[in-house]
Amino acid sequence: MLWRPATYGEQAFLHIYESIGRHLSVQHPSDSSLDFLVNERSFQEFARLHATIEVFIRCMRAAVFLQNEIGHLPAPEHGRQLAKRDYVSLRLASDRRFCELIKRTARISFEAxxxxxxxxxxxxxxxxxxxxxxxxxxxxxxxxxxxxxxxxxxxxxxxxxxxxxxxxxxxxxNTKRENSITWAWGPVQSTDYRHDPTKNANVQLRISLAMAKLMLEASGESTGRRSTLKEAALRISPLFPNLIIKDGRHRVYFELFDEMRKAG
Ligand SMILES: [Zn+2]
Structure with a gap:
């Protein structure tokens, strides 16, 4: 588990991460390398988080959309109905805990x-x-x-x-963060970052790096102490990274991610 969840939505996300995302391994062919762009560890983490996001969003949105139709069903049947419509795999739909979490998460989202x-x-x-x-x-x-x-x-x-x-x-x-839940959305949104905030229109990228800081702190990577997102946020806010880029050269997302991880 990456961090200590406080809500049902996080529990559902982390359950999918534990049962699917965490086991994903991206092949790194020996005759070509992405090292000039991203180190292997960051890319593996990105792939795992992104796969989790895709599965989570897909079944969540479907369950919310179908709330009036299937929301009243017991959790195992609720999961089976999602699988029947190809929104989740049969393996996930047979996982009782997953079915309970998705049902609860969809209800929270639906009732808002x-x-x-x-x-x-x-x-x-x-x-x-x-x-x-x-x-x-x-x-x-x-x-x-x-x-x-x-x-x-x-x-x-x-x-x-x-x-x-x-x-x-x-x-x-608050408005610009929208639904960003992990740093793994950042690399998709943009690969370019200008350090001068007046020139950096892409606040979403700074928010994504802030999400990275939050996840790393909550997962206890540097402290060894796993906590909730709120505990981590209160410990290290403000979360926007303050990276000093003296040479003024533009960085791609993963270079910034590595620099931010080293800065702690
Ligand atoms: Zn603010």
């Missing part, structure tokens, strides 16, 4: 219950700065300072509106 007003107020008041960019948060003002409540695991992907999954973020970061 926002945080209660008192809880939202409490979350906004708990921290002074945005967990991603670090800007001081205000009640009113421009989007890049206005306080909002962010779901660390998106509500649309089964992240409940509970204290363990909520954190304060500026409106700008």
């Amino acid at each position: 219950r926002a945080a209660s007003s008192p809880l939202a107020k409490e979350i906004k008041e708990a921290t002074a700065g945005c967990y991603l960019c670090g800007i001081a948060l205000t009640k009113a003002g421009p989007p890049h300072s206005r306080s909002t409540v962010e779901h660390l695991w998106p509500l649309s992907l089964g992240g409940e509106s509970i204290e363990e999954n909520l954190i304060a973020a500026c409106q700008d970061c």
Whole structure:
């Protein structure tokens, strides 16, 4: 398990990672190498996470779409119905725990219950700065300072509106993060990064690197201590990487990922 889950959506994602993604191995032919672009370890991790995302999103979206039709069925039958329509493999559909988690995750996403007003107020008041960019948060003002409540695991992907999954973020970061759940979406979005933020229109890439920092911290890679996403976020926020690129040369995503991993 990569990190300690706080929501059903994370449990479903991590269950798929454990039963499918983690076992994926990408062949590295000896006569050609991607070393000039990405080291083997980062590429293996990317492939495993990305395969997990694909399976997770596919069965989640299908289950939400079919909620009115199959949402009332017991979990094993719910899973069988997804398999019958080719949204999940028969092997996954025969995994009872997977069926329970997908059913619960789909319901949370379908119902989309926002945080209660008192809880939202409490979350906004708990921290002074945005967990991603670090800007001081205000009640009113421009989007890049206005306080909002962010779901660390998106509500649309089964992240409940509970204290363990909520954190304060500026409106700008909250909107631009959308449903990014791991750093593995970043390399697909862009392979180019300009260090100067005024020239870097692609905030999604900075958010993806921030997700990488969050996952590495929560998985205890450097500390040996596995934690929830929120515990990790509170320990190391703001999450936007502060990479010093003195030569001004553009970097591809995986070079930045390696530099950020070394920076700790
Ligand atoms: Zn922000």
